[in-house]
Amino acid sequence: MSIARQGVSFLIVGCCLIVLDWVVFVALTALGLMPVPANIAGRVAGALVGFWANGRITFSVPGSPRLGRRRFARYLALWATLTILSTVLVSLLADQLGLQIAWLAKPVVEAGLAALSFLVSRHWVYR
Helix, strand or coil: CCHHHHHHHHHHHHHHHHHHHHHHHHHHHHCCCCHHHHHHHHHHHHHHHHHHHHHHHHCCECCECCCCHHHHHHHHHHHHHHHHHHHHHHHHHHHHHCHHHHHHHHHHHHHHHHHHHHHHHHHHHCC
């Protein structure tokens, strides 16, 4: 399977997931929820769609999606690690520079983590 095709697909799916994650984060923090639980909630929303979309679209083999319990367990390990990194970065930004800066920076943080996520997903989660 072509890394270019996977990369483009991952980029499209990932952009949709980043928007979903960001909307949930901004909405919850605007309603008064602290950045840490709001960030985790946003990432959960993205994760619920992300595992399925990447297993069905990005890393699938023709006629055979790459889903299942083992892959889901790997996905959860990757997701938990990236969620910790994301939450630390976003909450530090909110504490140090303010919530509005964290709102603006969150998509950048997530995009940076997505590069690592693609490599780990391609070579470990969905193999």
